[in-house]
Every structure is written in structure tokens, then in C-alpha cells.
Amino acid sequence: MSMTITEKILARAAGKDCVAAGELINAQVDMVMCHDVTTPPAISMLKEKGIDKVFDPEKIVVTPDHFQPAKDIKSAELHKRLDTWAKEKKLPYYYKVGRAGVCHALLPEQGHIRPGEVIVGGDSHTCTYGAFGAFSTGIGSTDLAAAIATGVLWFKVPESMKFVLNGSLGKGVYSKDVILEVIRRIGTDGALYKAMEFVGPALKEMSMAARMTITNMAIEAGGKNGIIGFDETTKRYLDGRLKGKTDYTVFESDADAVYVHEDTIDCSTLEPMVAFPSLPSGGKPISECAGEAMDQCYIGSCTNGRIEDFRIAAGIIKGKEVAIRTIIVPTTPRIWKQAIDEGLAEIFYDAGCVVSAPTCGACLGGFMGILAAGEKCVSTTNRNFVGRMGSPKSGVYLASPATAAASAVEGKLTDPRKYL
Amino acid sequence: MAKAHVYKRDHVNTDEIIPARYLNTDDVTELASHCMEDLDTGFMAKCQPGDVIVCGDDFGCGSSREHAVWAIQGANIGAVIAHSFARIFYRNCINCGFYPIELHGALEKINDGDELEVDYKAGIIDNKTQGTKIEFTPLPDFALEIVNDGGLLDHIKKQK
Numbered sequence: 001m002s003m004t005i006t007e008k009i010l011a012r013a014a015g016k017d018c019v020a021a022g023e024l025i026n027a028q029v030d031m032v033m034c035h036d037v038t039t040p041p042a043i044s045m046l047k048e049k050g051i052d053k054v055f056d057p058e059k060i061v062v063t064p065d066h067f068q069p070a071k072d073i074k075s076a077e078l079h080k081r082l083d084t085w086a087k088e089k090k091l092p093y094y095y096k097v098g099r100a101g102v103c104h105a106l107l108p109e110q111g112h113i114r115p116g117e118v119i120v121g122g123d124s125h126t127c128t129y130g131a132f133g134a135f136s137t138g139i140g141s142t143d144l145a146a147a148i149a150t151g152v153l154w155f156k157v158p159e160s161m162k163f164v165l166n167g168s169l170g171k172g173v174y175s176k177d178v179i180l181e182v183i184r185r186i187g188t189d190g191a192l193y194k195a196m197e198f199v200g201p202a203l204k205e206m207s208m209a210a211r212m213t214i215t216n217m218a219i220e221a222g223g224k225n226g227i228i229g230f231d232e233t234t235k236r237y238l239d240g241r242l243k244g245k246t247d248y249t250v251f252e253s254d255a256d257a258v259y260v261h262e263d264t265i266d267c268s269t270l271e272p273m274v275a276f277p278s279l280p281s282g283g284k285p286i287s288e289c290a291g292e293a294m295d296q297c298y299i300g301s302c303t304n305g306r307i308e309d310f311r312i313a314a315g316i317i318k319g320k321e322v323a324i325r326t327i328i329v330p331t332t333p334r335i336w337k338q339a340i341d342e343g344l345a346e347i348f349y350d351a352g353c354v355v356s357a358p359t360c361g362a363c364l365g366g367f368m369g370i371l372a373a374g375e376k377c378v379s380t381t382n383r384n385f386v387g388r389m390g391s392p393k394s395g396v397y398l399a400s401p402a403t404a405a406a407s408a409v410e411g412k413l414t415d416p417r418k419y420l
Numbered sequence: 421m422a423k424a425h426v427y428k429r430d431h432v433n434t435d436e437i438i439p440a441r442y443l444n445t446d447d448v449t450e451l452a453s454h455c456m457e458d459l460d461t462g463f464m465a466k467c468q469p470g471d472v473i474v475c476g477d478d479f480g481c482g483s484s485r486e487h488a489v490w491a492i493q494g495a496n497i498g499a500v501i502a503h504s505f506a507r508i509f510y511r512n513c514i515n516c517g518f519y520p521i522e523l524h525g526a527l528e529k530i531n532d533g534d535e536l537e538v539d540y541k542a543g544i545i546d547n548k549t550q551g552t553k554i555e556f557t558p559l560p561d562f563a564l565e566i567v568n569d570g571g572l573l574d575h576i577k578k579q580k
Contacts, residue, residue, distance in 0.1 A: 050577075074444035074445050078445075145572075365439065386458055
């Protein structure tokens with residue numbers, strides 16, 4: 001029976017030769033991601049139910065990220081519970097503050113993500129890891145507790161949608177613009193319960209960072225997972241990086257696999273995109289919205305807070321003064337150091353930006369750049385729901401690091417291509 | 421009698437159900453006090469135990485925070501009826517032993533303030549105000565079993 005890459009991975013994890021969309025399976029989980037908001041409640045549940053165990057310490061990665069370093073007393077208490085548990089269970093992959101980073105940037109960077117595996121995490125953007133040809137999906141605290149204790153979760157095998165990315169991205173247009181266009185087309189529930197598989201020549205030219213931006217936002221279309229097949233770029237990223245188990249299985253979709261929806265995007269014709277409040281599907285080409293005044297620029301998050309993103313932003317900001325408050329948030333300690341070593345931090349300092357320690361921070365309205373009523377923020381993050389970055393009366397405009405940086409320089413939504 | 425609180429909205433997301441500024445705690449009473457705050461600041465003041473939330477498509481989209489379900493449960497909401505649910509929220513409801521009622525066309529069949537009675541076993545909502553009986557598709561058996569066991573962890577314990 002022909003299968004998609006998602007079906008093949010789930011079949012392997014369920015110990016079956018094949019599975020079909022709609023089938024209910026019990027799947028072995030290969031990796032569990034734990035952070036500071038959803039894991040402490042999971043730990044408490046396990047203790048309360050008397051099933052306080054860890055199925056395999058090697059398969060659990062822990063990092064505080066949402067409110068780290070602790071933003072207030074209550075979040076410090078969450079961190080304390082996470083810390084006590086990780087030490088008690090002797091988890092080898094516990095990243096403490098100083099080594100901690102935004103989970104979906106940190107886990108791939110530190111070599112915890114392998115192709116062909118089933119990865120779950122207590123965070124909706126866990127779908128990011130699908131960029132490595134893995135099945136990866138976000139779960140809540142109860143599922144997380146079950147995964148930590150048993151290493152098994154039930155899944156309904158999702159139907160698959162195929163997105164063919166043709167052509168080449170033009171100057172100043174990035175993978176963020178591609179995914180904002182995809183979500184604009186299908187809506188925030190256009191992929192509800194489904195796998196979003198991305199293929200096509202434009203992907204071949206994208207770095208792993210660029211690919212992760214695409215799979216990261218699968219959830220913004222309601223997708224269960226986003227997935228991109230393995231190639232030379234994946235291999236180059238993984239070689240010498242993997243921790244623990246270094247072998248992995250590569251799966252590919254069969255040529256006659258079944259898709260419930262197919263869409264083609266000609267990347268050559270795309271413009272930089274900006275998603276207006278208050279849905280990620282509110283994308284507009286920059287030619288239709290340039291000039292809208294902004295109050296803040298935020299460059300960071302699991303969507304666009306990697307070193308490649310800061311290089312792009314610094315390239316535009318270099319030698320200029322930003323017109324609005326501009327907050328730069330490297331997502332891992334390594335990226336933070338690279339930003340210093342490569343001179344990017346100095347460029348940001350000279351331009352009047354502030355550079356933060358790694359954190360999810362203001363992306364989810366935590367801290368480090370919260371918006372007041374009536375304020376507008378151009379942001380490289382993933383969600384622009386009501387109140388997402390602060391006041392319910394503020395607005396978030398999702399864009400690429402290039403568009404965000406150009407908009408920071410001018411204080412209004414700006415086409416980055418004039419600076420390239 | 422349960423009263424319907426109808427929001428003629430699609431994509432009511434978990435940021436609206438429980439804003440992230442309150443995620444520094446998992447205390448259910450505290451979470452409940454902010455339930456639906458960014459959708460309707462007056463929600464908790466007018467909500468009585470057992471009342472029902474009614475919405476359109478894609479209820480609970482966005483963040484995987486189970487805090488959204490805990491806030492709703494903590495506020496003693498009797499049921500959430502929506503045209504459709506976002507995947508993670510739907511799963512979280514089942515895992516917490518809370519029955520999500522999927523009902524296409526709910527916004528046409530239930531008005532704000534209607535008095536409702538839900539019969540989960542029969543899959544029927546009795547709209548006392550309008551004098552109508554509305555059928556909904558019951559949860560699949562495996563999910564119903566988890567809900568009836570009180571949630572996923574109790575379900576797992578029971579199986580062992």
C-alpha cells in the first residue's frame with residue numbers, strides 16, 4: 001500500500017507494515033520535549049496519580065524557555081518544580097538557565113532531532129521538527145504526562161495535504177513569506193487535523209533554519225504536523241551534531257501516496273508578506289500595506305530567532321538608527337554568542353536596538369517587550385491573536401526578519417527589498 | 421438550568437480563553453477567574469455553574485496550553501458547544517475528562533441566553549427556550565471511554 005512520509009513514520013512507531021489516514025494507533029514516542037509552562041503541571045499530575053516515573057531519561061529534553069530567566073515569583077516557582085523534577089529523575093538533557101534556549105531552536109541545534117522519529121512536546125510549535133523528516137506534534141500537559149511515564153501515545157493517522165513550492169525565492173523574500181502565503185490561502189483551520197507536507201525545488205535552496213520557519217507555522221493552519229523530506233541539506237546539518245543515538249531512518253512519500261489537497265506556490269512571484277491582526281491568515285503583500293505606522297519591532301521566537309535571521313536583520317539595520325523600539329531576542333545561548341562574535345550585536349547596539357537573553361519572552365505576551373493598548377508591533381513571531389503580545393487592544397503584524405528590520409528603520413511597514 | 425453564552429465567532433483561541441500573562445500559575449481557581457477574559461471581560465461575572473459556551477468553527481486554536489481547559493473546568497462551565505474544535509484543544513478536553521460537543525450549525529440553533537439541557541448519553545441538546553431537541557454526534561467510543569474514566573491518566577491507571 002502506498003503511504004506518505006507521515007504515514008510511514010507512524011506505521012513504524014506503531015509496529016505496523018502500513019497505516020491509513022483515519023486509523024487509530026498507539027505509537028512509541030522517540031523524543032519528548034518539556035518546557036516551563038506545560039511540564040510542571042504534568043509532573044504534578046503524575047505525582048498525584050501515583051505514576052511518577054520516566055519511561056526513558058535519554059528520550060526527554062528539558063529546557064525552561066517561556067518565562068526564562070524567571071520573570072516573576074510565580075514563574076520562578078514553575079522553574080523550581082521543573083528543576084527539582086529534572087534533577088530527581090537524573091535527566092541527562094536538562095538545559096539550565098545559561099544553556100537553556102527557546103525549545104524549538106535549542107533541540108535541533110543541540111542534536112536531539114532525528115529524521116524518521118516520532119517527537120512530541122508540550123508546546124503547539126513542536127511541529128517545527130518536521131523540517132527534519134520527523135513526525136512531530138504539540139500536545140497538552142496530560143498527554144505530556146502520559147508520554148513521560150509510558151513513552152506511548154494514541155494518534156489518529158492524519159490525512160495529508162501537499163504543498164509544492166516551485167520556483168526560486170526572489171531577493172528580499174524568505175520562507176516566512178511562503179508560509180504566510182500558504183496560511184493566507186487555506187486559513188487558520190485549513191489544515192485542521194491534517195499533515196502538511198512541503199515539497200518542491202524552492203525547498204532545496206532553503207537552509208534548515210528557513211525550513212524550520214515553514215514547519216513551525218503548520219499549527220497556524222490547524223495542522224497536526226508539518227513535514228519536509230530528508231536531503232543533503234538535512235544530512236549536512238545533522239552530521240556530527242546528534243547526541244546519543246546517531247543513526248536514523250529516512251522515509252519518503254511514495255509517488256502514488258494519497259493527498260486530500262494539493263496546492264502549488266510559485267515562490268518566484270511572491271512578495272514579502274505581512275499578516276495583519278488578529279489571525280495568522282491575515283497576510284497581505286507588502287505592496288498593499290507599506291506605510292502602516294508601527295510602535296515596536298520584535299525579532300526573535302522559535303519561528304525566526306536563529307542566527308540566519310539575525311544576519312538578515314543586521315544586514316538591513318547596519319549603519320542606521322531604528323525609528324521605533326526594536327527588541328532582538330536570540331533564541332539560544334549559542335546564537336546569542338554567535339551574534340556577538342559575528343559583530344551583529346554591535347550593529348544592533350549602534351542602531352539603538354536592545355538585545356535580550358534567550359527567551360520566548362514577548363512572543364506570547366510573557367515579558368521583554370509587552371505592548372500597551374493601541375500599540376502596533378511588527379514581529380517575526382508566529383501568532384497575532386488578540387492580546388498575544390500584551391494589551392488586548394494592541395496589534396501584532398507578522399513578517400520576516402527582513403521586513404521587520406526594514407520596518408524598524410522606517411518606523412512603518414516597509415518593503416525590505418529597497419535595503420538589499 | 422444551564423444558560424447559553426453565545427459568541428458568534430470562529431477561531432476563538434487559547435490566548436483569549438486564558439491569556440498567557442496568567443500562565444505563570446497552574447492554580448485552577450486562579451486560572452478560572454480569568455476564563456475567557458480577552459474575549460469577554462464580563463464573562464465570569466455573568467456565568468453561573470453549569471452554563472454553556474457556544475461558538476463557531478475552530479474553537480481553542482493556537483497554543484497547546486491545557487490551562488485553557490482547566491480554566492473552563494474551574495469556572496464550572498457545563499459544556500462547550502462549537503461547530504468544530506482545534507485539534508490540540510479537542511484532545512486536551514478528552515484527556516481532562518471534559519466532553520467537547522461538536523455541533524455544526526450551533527450558532528443558528530442556539531441563541532444567547534437560551535436555557536439548555538445536555539444529554540450526553542443520547543447525544544441530544546434540549547433547547548428549553550426554543551422548544552427544540554438538537555442532535556449532536558457523540559464522541560467516538562475510545563474517546564468516550566477516556567472521558568468516562570475521568571481523563572487519560574485515570575484511564576491509563578485503570579488499564580494497568
